[in-house]
Amino acid sequence: MIEAIRLTKDYDDFRAVDAVSLDVPAGAVLVLLGPNGAGKTTIVRMLTSVLTPTEGSARVAGFDVVTHAADVRAHVGVLTEQHGLYERMKAVEYLDFFGQVYHMPADLRRKRSLDLMDRFGLTFALNKPLGEYSKGMKQKLALVRAMLHDPPVLLLDEPTSAMDPQSARLVRDAIVDMQRDQRTFLITTHNLAEAQHLASAIAIIRKGRIIASGTFEDLARQFVGDPLMELRVQGELNGLASEMSDLVTVEDEGANWLRYRVARPVETNPRLLQRLIGQGVPVVSLAPLSQTLEDVYLQVVEEDEAKGGDRDEHLR
Amino acid sequence: MTNISVSGPAIPVSLERSSLGVTLRNAMIITRREVRDSLRDWRIIGPILALTFFFPFIAQFFANQLTGFVANYGASIIADRSIPFLLMIVGFFPISISLVIALETFVGEKERRTLEPLLSTPLTNTELYVGKSVAAMIPPLLASYGGMSVYLMSLVLGSLQWRPPGGLVVQIVLLTTVQALVMVTGAVVISSQTTSTRSANLLASFIIIPMAGMIWLESAIMFLAPDAESPNGIGALWAIIAGMSVVVLLLLRLGNSVFNREELLGRQIDSIDLRRWFRRVWRQVRAVGGKGLPATSPWGWYRHSVPASLGRLKGAAGVTALVFLAALIAGVVIGLQPQWRLPLPQGASLTHTAGGIGDASALVFGSGGALSIVMQNWRILALASLLAVFSFGSMALVITPMVYLVIGYVMTQFALAGYNPALLVPALAVHGIIEIPVILVATACALKLGAVITRPPKRQTVGQAWTVAFSDAVKLWLGIILPGLVLAALIETCVTPAVVQALLGG
Numbered sequence: 001m002i003e004a005i006r007l008t009k010d011y012d013d014f015r016a017v018d019a020v021s022l023d024v025p026a027g028a029v030l031v032l033l034g035p036n037g038a039g040k041t042t043i044v045r046m047l048t049s050v051l052t053p054t055e056g057s058a059r060v061a062g063f064d065v066v067t068h069a070a071d072v073r074a075h076v077g078v079l080t081e082q083h084g085l086y087e088r089m090k091a092v093e094y095l096d097f098f099g100q101v102y103h104m105p106a107d108l109r110r111k112r113s114l115d116l117m118d119r120f121g122l123t124f125a126l127n128k129p130l131g132e133y134s135k136g137m138k139q140k141l142a143l144v145r146a147m148l149h150d151p152p153v154l155l156l157d158e159p160t161s162a163m164d165p166q167s168a169r170l171v172r173d174a175i176v177d178m179q180r181d182q183r184t185f186l187i188t189t190h191n192l193a194e195a196q197h198l199a200s201a202i203a204i205i206r207k208g209r210i211i212a213s214g215t216f217e218d219l220a221r222q223f224v225g226d227p228l229m230e231l232r233v234q235g236e237l238n239g240l241a242s243e244m245s246d247l248v249t250v251e252d253e254g255a256n257w258l259r260y261r262v263a264r265p266v267e268t269n270p271r272l273l274q275r276l277i278g279q280g281v282p283v284v285s286l287a288p289l290s291q292t293l294e295d296v297y298l299q300v301v302e303e304d305e306a307k308g309g310d311r312d313e314h315l316r
Numbered sequence: 317m318t319n320i321s322v323s324g325p326a327i328p329v330s331l332e333r334s335s336l337g338v339t340l341r342n343a344m345i346i347t348r349r350e351v352r353d354s355l356r357d358w359r360i361i362g363p364i365l366a367l368t369f370f371f372p373f374i375a376q377f378f379a380n381q382l383t384g385f386v387a388n389y390g391a392s393i394i395a396d397r398s399i400p401f402l403l404m405i406v407g408f409f410p411i412s413i414s415l416v417i418a419l420e421t422f423v424g425e426k427e428r429r430t431l432e433p434l435l436s437t438p439l440t441n442t443e444l445y446v447g448k449s450v451a452a453m454i455p456p457l458l459a460s461y462g463g464m465s466v467y468l469m470s471l472v473l474g475s476l477q478w479r480p481p482g483g484l485v486v487q488i489v490l491l492t493t494v495q496a497l498v499m500v501t502g503a504v505v506i507s508s509q510t511t512s513t514r515s516a517n518l519l520a521s522f523i524i525i526p527m528a529g530m531i532w533l534e535s536a537i538m539f540l541a542p543d544a545e546s547p548n549g550i551g552a553l554w555a556i557i558a559g560m561s562v563v564v565l566l567l568l569r570l571g572n573s574v575f576n577r578e579e580l581l582g583r584q585i586d587s588i589d590l591r592r593w594f595r596r597v598w599r600q601v602r603a604v605g606g607k608g609l610p611a612t613s614p615w616g617w618y619r620h621s622v623p624a625s626l627g628r629l630k631g632a633a634g635v636t637a638l639v640f641l642a643a644l645i646a647g648v649v650i651g652l653q654p655q656w657r658l659p660l661p662q663g664a665s666l667t668h669t670a671g672g673i674g675d676a677s678a679l680v681f682g683s684g685g686a687l688s689i690v691m692q693n694w695r696i697l698a699l700a701s702l703l704a705v706f707s708f709g710s711m712a713l714v715i716t717p718m719v720y721l722v723i724g725y726v727m728t729q730f731a732l733a734g735y736n737p738a739l740l741v742p743a744l745a746v747h748g749i750i751e752i753p754v755i756l757v758a759t760a761c762a763l764k765l766g767a768v769i770t771r772p773p774k775r776q777t778v779g780q781a782w783t784v785a786f787s788d789a790v791k792l793w794l795g796i797i798l799p800g801l802v803l804a805a806l807i808e809t810c811v812t813p814a815v816v817q818a819l820l821g822g
Contacts, residue, residue: 012596048436050577074438082429086349088356100345101437145433 001026001153001184002047006056009042009208016042018208019056022186024201026152029175029185031195033297034205040188041081043205044155047186048078061153074102077146079156083138087131091117091141094130095148102149109148116144120170135162143171147178154178156187160194172198196293204300212300220291223299226261228289229269233257234282243279247272259289339443346439346447347454354417354455364459367410372467375402376474397539399471400484404538406467407492408531410459414496415520418452418503423516426507426580435577445504445575452500460492483549491534491553494560499523501567508574509778530556566708570770574778593783600787601794622795625788632760632767636713640756643717647724651732656725660733689805697755697797701762701789709766716759743816747808754800761789761797 002024009017017039024030032040045051047060049069058065061075086094092113099109117123120140125133133141139162146154159175160168175185175198189195195202196216203213212219220227229248233240233256241250241258247268248260262268269286276283354360379402383395425431434444468485502523503516510516534556541550602610604620611617626633650656696715703711727740764785772781 045581050432050435050581052578070438070440073436076436078433078436080429080432080436082432084428084430084433086353086430087428088353089349093352097345097349098433098437101342101434101439142433 001028001062002030002058002060002186004043004047004056004058007043007046007053007058008055009039009046009051010054016208017046017053020205020208020210021056022058022203024184024186026184027179027182028200029179029187029198031199031202032186032188032205033190033192033195033202033293034188035301038205039208040205041157042208044078044157044186044188047072047155048076049073061151074149075151075153077149077151077154079139079142079146079154079159081157083142085130085133085138085141087129089130090127091122091130091133092126094141095145098145098148104149112148112150113144116147117141119174120144121167136164136167139163140167140171143174147174152182153184154186156185158189159187160189160191168194192293192297202293204297206301206304211304216293216296219296219300221263223303224291224295226263227265228259228261228291229265229286230257230259230289231286232284233276234284240276240281244272247275256284339440339446342439342443343447343450346434346444347451350421350448350451351454354451360413360417360455363413364410364455367413368459368462369466371409372406372463372470375406375467376470378402379471380474394539397544400481400488401535401538403464403467403485404488404491404531404534407460407464407488408495410463411456411492411496411499413459414453414456415499415503415523417456418449418500419507419513419516419520421448421452422504422507422575423510423513426511427513431580435581441576442572445572449500449504449571452503453496457493457496460496461489464489464492481545481547481549483547487549487553487557490557491560494557494564495527495530497564498560498567499527501564501571504571505567505574508571508580530560566710566770570708573769573771576777578777596783597787597790600784601791618795622791625791626757626796628784628788629757629760629764629792632709632764633756636756636760636763639713639717640720640759643720644724647721647726648728650721651725651728657732658729660729660735685809686802686805689808690801693751693755693801693805694798697758697762700759701765704762704766707766708770709763709768712759712762712766716755716762719755739819742819743812746812746815747804750800750807751804754797754804757792757800758797761785761792765789 002022004020004022006019006021007017008015008019020039020043022030032043034040042051046053046065047058049060049065049072052066060072063071063075065072089097095113095117096106096109099106099113104112114123114126117126120143122137122140122144125137130138130141139160143156143159146156156175160171163171172194175187179185179200185198187195187198199216201213201215202219203210204219205211212223214222226249228251235256237253237256237258241253244250244258244260248262250258250260252259265288273283273286379395379399382398383392386392386394425434439447503520506519506522507516510519534553537550537552537556538544541552543550599610602617602621604611604616604624611621700712700715703715723740723744730736730740765782768781768785769778772778776784
């Protein structure tokens with residue numbers, strides 16, 4: 001649904017995006033992670049046909065972003081970095097205006113507006129001037145605007161950055177629901193927990209280049225190693241670590257616990273437990289030690305810096 | 317890459333395109349919103365109401381007082397001419413607000429970051445541009461027409477019982493409208509090139525000052541024109557209306573080309589880095605081929621780089637050649653008019669004039685010979701280039717073609733006096749074979765420098781397109797125009813007189 005091949009954007013001598021390739025199928029959520037100024041917003045703008053790529057090509061919802069710009073924009077819902085609401089308008093007028101721009105019939109734009117405002121808990125503010133909205137309300141309304149014409153592709157720049165936890169949850173739930181309806185998302189965020197929760201795939205971008213991409217599990221395996229498990233037993237370990245070494249790689253151990261890495265926990269852990277129970281080892285618990293996206297992200301960036309990605313490659 | 321199956325949106329989005337009706341309908345969506353927004357802003361509504369309903373009465377009161385005063389001195393003509401002048405002022409004041417709204421509409425939106433959601437919709441650049449421009453014009457124009465109506469009513473119903481000449485009223489309404497259009501279209505250009513209302517307001521003086529000058533000129537015409545009482549209106553004002561309409565068309569074209577998403581979002585700060593810009597120009601001047609690699613030898617540069625720039629000039633050169641031809645024909649046509657005919661001696665022998673050729677050259681070009689000719693040509697071409705930049709290229713097609721108009725005229729006078737006009741050919745052709753193409757290239761460069769901003773090539777911003785045009789102009793001046801002018805001048809001073817003398821038998 002989103003396909004980009006070596007997408008590049010230059011501003012004079014400055015290369016903002018450098019040969020970025022993406023392939024996001026329908027119903028997937030791609031999360032773009034990266035520091036400020038990494039080129040995320042420029043990618044979103046090129047995929048919305050607002051900026052023209054200097055090199056490379058992209059198709060969104062089947063339309064080329066350069067030759068069919070209006071079609072791309074008609075099939076995309078965009079939440080921009082700045083919400084950009086007209087503060088003298090009321091929500092009902094604001095959504096009606098955007099509904100007209102998308103050529104939605106009057107009754108349909110009214111119905112969609114009411115449904116979405118209700119979903120995001122904004123019905124009470126339908127007739128309030130937008131200047132009186134709180135920051136979180138404005139962000140939710142901008143999201144309603146992006147979803148109003150029910151586009152197959154949604155490009156969301158920091159969708160929950162200004163929201164309280166409850167509102168952020170509402171938005172995440174809405175994204176998951178729409179994903180089930182085969183809507184495709186490209187989300188940029190600094191909220192790593194949210195990214196981990198929503199992402200079908202993650203791309204980490206730095207200085208205009210994608211430096212790592214894949215599912216969270218792939219990235220975690222690639223950059224911080226196999227999943228880490230913790231086994232606790234009653235009493236002493238009594239040389240248990242060496243007995244397990246044919247199945248797993250023990251990383252650390254204490255008096256009554258040990259941590260090991262395992263490539264395929266689903267297959268290996270039951271065998272390991274069977275063996276321990278067969279040997280009469282009193283197992284208290286076996287649990288994965290959570291690897292967070294933050295660990296992965298920091299590791300990816302650190303490795304890129306070590307490889308020399310920190311030099312100013314932004315300049316052509 | 318995998319094949320992508322396109323699932324359409326749940327709500328069908330109609331994308332009817334490419335008809336004027338659709339463009340206008342979509343533009344009106346923007347206009348309605350913008351006008352409603354403007355009418356909610358007391359900073360706009362307050363002045364509009366005051367200028368519509370209050371200022372006309374002040375003007376009418378002033379007209380009354382003036383009429384009474386000048387009548388005491390038998391100078392009622394001053395009052396008669398002041399009344400339509402005040403009508404124009406009553407109409408002009410509200411439209412000055414259109415400038416404020418236009419600047420606010422575009423750069424204000426950029427500043428408030430409300431533009432990007434709009435740019436992410438399927439509306440085309442033209443729809444956005446037209447919608448916003450019309451929105452900037454509607455409230456002030458309505459106020460202007462309202463103010464003029466109130467003023468006229470107060471005159472007709474008041475003690476003055478003045479009946480306005482229909483032609484003049486129509487002229488003033490049209491003048492007011494084109495002035496509003498000029499200001500709004502100009503403001504669009506300014507606001508799309510700036511990133512803050514502050515800088516836009518500063519640059520707006522480039523509109524306000526010429527418009528103020530125009531109002532002075534119009535006022536003077538209304539007071540002094542010999543046809544001020546004509547029922548068909550004042551001729552000079554019709555000319556101004558026509559001229560300003562052309563300016564509007566050029567500004568509309570320019571505005572439409574600069575009002576694009578790339579320009580609006582790509583520009584983040586107003587900064588000038590002249591050193592960097594000159595470096596880029598110099599790089600392009602030396603560049604050979606599409607990758608912009610510098611030429612390794614002058615021969616390579618002449619062989620690859622100069623022809624590439626000439627190729628980019630094809631369109632402008634074609635237009636210039638046609639205008640030169642038209643100027644030549646116009647010279648002939650003017651020369652045929654009896655009132656413009658020169659009293660040349662009929663059928664006289666030209667042999668005795670041959671000896672004076674050298675003196676005539678010295679008289680025209682001074683004693684500097686070739687250098688004077690080069691300087692003279694350089695001055696004209698440089699002036700044409702400079703003025704072309706500020707006139708969308710039009711002045712390039714006014715200044716240099718004048719020479720061909722004169723040639724056409726002189727040739728006609730020659731023929732009418734019974735001489736063979738072919739005698740002039742060697743006097744022009746010997747050096748002209750170099751000079752004419754060189755002047756054509758220089759004029760085409762000037763035309764492109766001014767015109768390229770009204771329609772930059774696809775995928776190029778106005779700034780990029782102008783930089784390329786400027787680099788091409790520098791390259792062609794260095795590679796063709798200056799050497800060509802020097803060579804032509806040397807031929808003109810050393811060879812042409814000898815050839816002409818030989819032909820005339822002197």
